[in-house]
Amino acid sequence: xxxxxxxxxxxxxRPRYDQTSFLGRLRHFIDIIDPSTLFVSEKRLKECIxxxxxxxxxxxxxxxxxxxxxxxxxIKQWLNQSHNACVNYANRNATKPTPTSKFLQGYVGxxxxxxxxxxxxxxxxxxxxxxxxxxxxxxxxxxxxxxxxSANICNxxxxxxxxxSEGIDVLDNNGTVVGSSKIAARHAIMETxxxxxxxPMPIFVLPPIIMSYLERLRxxxxxxxxxxxxxxxxxxxxxxxxxxxxxxxxxxxxxIEVSRLEPEIAMATDCRVLTxxxxx
Numbered sequence: 001x002x003x004x005x006x007x008x009x010x011x012x013x014r015p016r017y018d019q020t021s022f023l024g025r026l027r028h029f030i031d032i033i034d035p036s037t038l039f040v041s042e043k044r045l046k047e048c049i050x051x052x053x054x055x056x057x058x059x060x061x062x063x064x065x066x067x068x069x070x071x072x073x074x075i076k077q078w079l080n081q082s083h084n085a086c087v088n089y090a091n092r093n094a095t096k097p098t099p100t101s102k103f104l105q106g107y108v109g110x111x112x113x114x115x116x117x118x119x120x121x122x123x124x125x126x127x128x129x130x131x132x133x134x135x136x137x138x139x140x141x142x143x144x145x146x147x148x149x150s151a152n153i154c155n156x157x158x159x160x161x162x163x164x165s166e167g168i169d170v171l172d173n174n175g176t177v178v179g180s181s182k183i184a185a186r187h188a189i190m191e192t193x194x195x196x197x198x199x200p201m202p203i204f205v206l207p208p209i210i211m212s213y214l215e216r217l218r219x220x221x222x223x224x225x226x227x228x229x230x231x232x233x234x235x236x237x238x239x240x241x242x243x244x245x246x247x248x249x250x251x252x253x254x255x256i257e258v259s260r261l262e263p264e265i266a267m268a269t270d271c272r273v274l275t276x277x278x279x280x
Contacts, residue, residue: 007067009066010055012055016070016073017031019252025251029243029247030244045075047072051069052069052072052073145204148204149196149200152193156189160189163188164185164189168180170256170275171275183260184261187254187256195249199242199247203238210234211230251278252277253276
């Protein structure tokens with residue numbers, strides 16, 4: 001198999017980029033959400049599947065490069081999980097079953113907190129008579145961010161509350177389950193909640209700033225009907241940039257020192273560091 005000096009050796013089912021660094025995780029998720037894969041033809045998909053099958057069975061032609069293998073794996077991942085790029089930041093640790101009631105609680109809690117905070121902040125702003133109308137309008141544009149951020153935190157806490165009571169699996173260097181840790185579950189949920197706060201930050205902060213500038217342009221003042229499509233494009237681009245950044249902040253398979261875990265887990269292994277699935 002021909003290899004490029006700048007391309008890592010291909011490993012079936014493994015990420016192309018180093019997942020121990022932020023830059024590697026960022027490149028990995030940018031690669032996953034590449035929209036060009038939406039336009040892959042059925043013929044091209046079959047070609048990619050054949051390349052991967054040939055690699056798996058040791059019959060791969062020598063002229064196939066590592067770049068071609070990584071590209072083939074990327075395309076097959078995307079089309080087998082068509083909406084993965086849209087929802088992978090909402091995935092949880094699945095080592096423990098979650099009752100449907102927990103999802104319903106998460107939904108109700110998220111909606112209630114978001115609406116309550118948004119309405120409360122708007123009422124406070126309306127009563128702030130000392131603020132100028134333009135200042136009030138600018139502040140109101142930023143109200144959705146704390147509302148959505150709090151909703152995301154509530155969603156994570158409520159939907160994954162059972163992990164705090166039951167714990168999540170922690171693994172040794174060989175991938176063997178050492179035990180179920182509530183402390184690791186707390187770390188996983190805190191990291192996920194922080195990610196969910198960072199994710200909407202650029203979406204609710206940058207578009208208001210950009211649009212407040214664009215709306216002053218004479219061209220848009222004369223063509224007000226263009227404001228909505230332009231605003232939509234700005235939001236789409238911002239989301240496309242913020243998603244891979246947010247979910248790259250922490251490794252999905254995170255590590256924790258055994259000394260920080262429950263005593264019974266520390267006594268069950270000789271490893272100094274264990275691994276747990278944080279979820280996305």
